[in-house]
Structures are given as structure tokens and as C-alpha cells.
Amino acid sequence: MKVQRWSFSHHNVRVSTRPSCVALLSNAFSNTSRSLSSSTDSPVVSATPESQYRPLEYLQDARIEVFRERYFRPEIPVLFPRGHFRDVPAFERWFQPSPSPDCKIAQLNTKYLEENASDALVPLELTQFSLEPPSKANELSFRQFHAPLTLFLEWMRTAESQPQRARLYLAQCQLLDLPSVLRADFPTPEVVLQADKGDLYDTNVWIGHPPTYTPLHRDPNPNLFVQLAGRKVVRLLPPDAGQRVFASVRRRLGRSGNREAAVFRGEEMMQGQERALLEQAVWSDVGLGDAGTGTDGGYEARLEAGDGLFIPKGWWHSIKGVGEGVTASVNWWFR
Numbered sequence: 001m002k003v004q005r006w007s008f009s010h011h012n013v014r015v016s017t018r019p020s021c022v023a024l025l026s027n028a029f030s031n032t033s034r035s036l037s038s039s040t041d042s043p044v045v046s047a048t049p050e051s052q053y054r055p056l057e058y059l060q061d062a063r064i065e066v067f068r069e070r071y072f073r074p075e076i077p078v079l080f081p082r083g084h085f086r087d088v089p090a091f092e093r094w095f096q097p098s099p100s101p102d103c104k105i106a107q108l109n110t111k112y113l114e115e116n117a118s119d120a121l122v123p124l125e126l127t128q129f130s131l132e133p134p135s136k137a138n139e140l141s142f143r144q145f146h147a148p149l150t151l152f153l154e155w156m157r158t159a160e161s162q163p164q165r166a167r168l169y170l171a172q173c174q175l176l177d178l179p180s181v182l183r184a185d186f187p188t189p190e191v192v193l194q195a196d197k198g199d200l201y202d203t204n205v206w207i208g209h210p211p212t213y214t215p216l217h218r219d220p221n222p223n224l225f226v227q228l229a230g231r232k233v234v235r236l237l238p239p240d241a242g243q244r245v246f247a248s249v250r251r252r253l254g255r256s257g258n259r260e261a262a263v264f265r266g267e268e269m270m271q272g273q274e275r276a277l278l279e280q281a282v283w284s285d286v287g288l289g290d291a292g293t294g295t296d297g298g299y300e301a302r303l304e305a306g307d308g309l310f311i312p313k314g315w316w317h318s319i320k321g322v323g324e325g326v327t328a329s330v331n332w333w334f335r
Helices: 003-008 019-030 064-072 090-094 110-117 149-161 190-194 239-252 259-263 272-283
Strands: 095-097 106-108 121-129 140-148 166-174 200-208 212-218 223-229 231-237 299-303 308-311 316-322 327-334
Touching: 064 190, 064 308, 090 095, 090 110, 090 223, 106 149, 110 149, 121 149, 140 149, 149 166, 166 212, 212 239, 212 272, 223 231, 231 239, 231 272, 231 308, 231 327, 239 272, 239 316, 272 316, 299 308
Parallel strands: none
Antiparallel strands: 095 106, 121 140, 121 166, 166 200, 200 327, 212 316, 223 308, 223 327, 231 299, 231 316
């Protein structure tokens, strides 16, 4: 979600300059019994016969030259074979099995991360639903800030055992901001190096506890998105269809929905009416055809640990972390 870095840079602050963020987290830790109700969480994602999002196809031949000719150059999204990226070292070092009987549920290896990056400053997103007054029960507050990794690890440990009314998401954490020992856990995949010019634009890590949510947006570079732990659901729209959805929502708010507005996004995409309307347009399968928002032609991809998704430049996409345990991903923007 590269566009956020451009438009949010003037909002990002170090945690020491925004004590309100720390106070909110402290309050969340001490009031875990007041968890979010199901009505305030993101809607459950389910594949229904009525969905206008078709299952995205899998790459049958994973040779780089096949991927290049059939998908990269024509700019067509595709899923790599199941578990294709399980050899990324971070799988074994950053995560560990959960005590849960479900072998697919993972926990963050907080000990390993504390030993190697406890003082690293990382970008965090704090979201919290208002619990009172009742008229604002679904109102969402959103803040971005930088804080030591230890703060996020403490929250993740707490979230594993107790419901949290405030949610922290380590979002778009640049690999270059982490110590070299952790950067080594994410070697650049050969498909990124050989599909085109071999230029690596950026590498980012995303970690949270479900439900997590990234609103509808588009990226200016091709994107290899790999799931490290847990599950995520991605909905994709071709450039023109996504632009129609975005423009329709913006018009309802009395705002410009042109292509320039789609590039420079602010915090409105993460809270308020724009967030709610975009989420409804993309994730509610009821009445989409009557809304005239142009979601026909969309695809849905369901990712588990080791799975990889190619998102072409300009394709609109929205992402939800679902299920239990930690959900984590890494992405490479390249060309």
C-alpha cells in the first residue's frame, strides 16, 4: 500500500511526541474485559454463490519465464502454487506453533524479535471503536505513530490471551528500518529479481491479530504479496473497475473521485464515512450489481502461510486478515 507512505508522512510521529497513543494502549491493556462486539468487527468474509468476485486462478507452471509472459507483462494477477514461498527463513524464525490443536494457527516468536530488535522503531496503526455514547457505537478512531518494537510485542502477547478493544497493526514496516539480522530473514525471491529489470523498490512487513483491514487502494509498482502466518483474503479489481468504485464512493461524499485523488490518499481512507463506504462497496456482496459501482470483473484470493499473490501495477485491492492467531505478510514492490 505504497501510497500511504507519501500522504501520511506528515502525520507520522514518534511515540514520545504523542502520549495520547500510549495512554490509549495502556487503557486497552487494563480494560481487556471490554472487548469489541461482533457488530464493530469487520464483517466475516465468506465465499457465497452470489459473490461477484471470482476465485483467482493459480499459476500451473511456476517457471519464471512462464510467469513473465503470461502474467507479469500482460499485467494479470495470479496466485502462485500453494506453499510456494515456504522457504523464506522468516517462517521458522519469526513464528512458532500455537498451543491450539489447529496446526495452522501460529504465534509470533516475540523472544526472537526482542533479542534482535527490541529498540527498533516501527510504524504502528492504532484503531479503536467508540463504546460510548451509544449513538457513536460504530465510530472508529485511527492513528499512526512510531514506537519501539517492544510495545507492539507486548500488545501481541496480550491479544493472544485476552480480547482487546483497541487494535495495533504493524503496517508497512520497511525492511531497511530493521536490524540486518532480521533483514536476512527475507531474501528477495528469484521471481522478483528475474521477472523484469530486477529493480527492488521496497520490502515491507505487516503483522497483526485478526481482524486486520487494508482499504481499497492501488499501487504504482508491481507487487509480490506473500503470506507468512495466519490467513488473509484479498479482493482485486482491474484498474478501470476499481476507479469506478472509488469515484462512486467519493461522489457520495461530495469529493473528487478523479485519478489524481486516487493517488494521494489521506487518513480519510482509514476512518469515517469513506472507510465505511469503501468497505461496504468491496466486501458486501449484497446488492453490488444494483449499486452500479463496477465491481464486476473482480477476483478473490485466499492466502495461507507460504502462499504468494502477484498484484499488477494499478490493480485495486483490499485486504482482510481473518481467522485466529497471528496474521502476517511480507511484500516486495519491484519492476
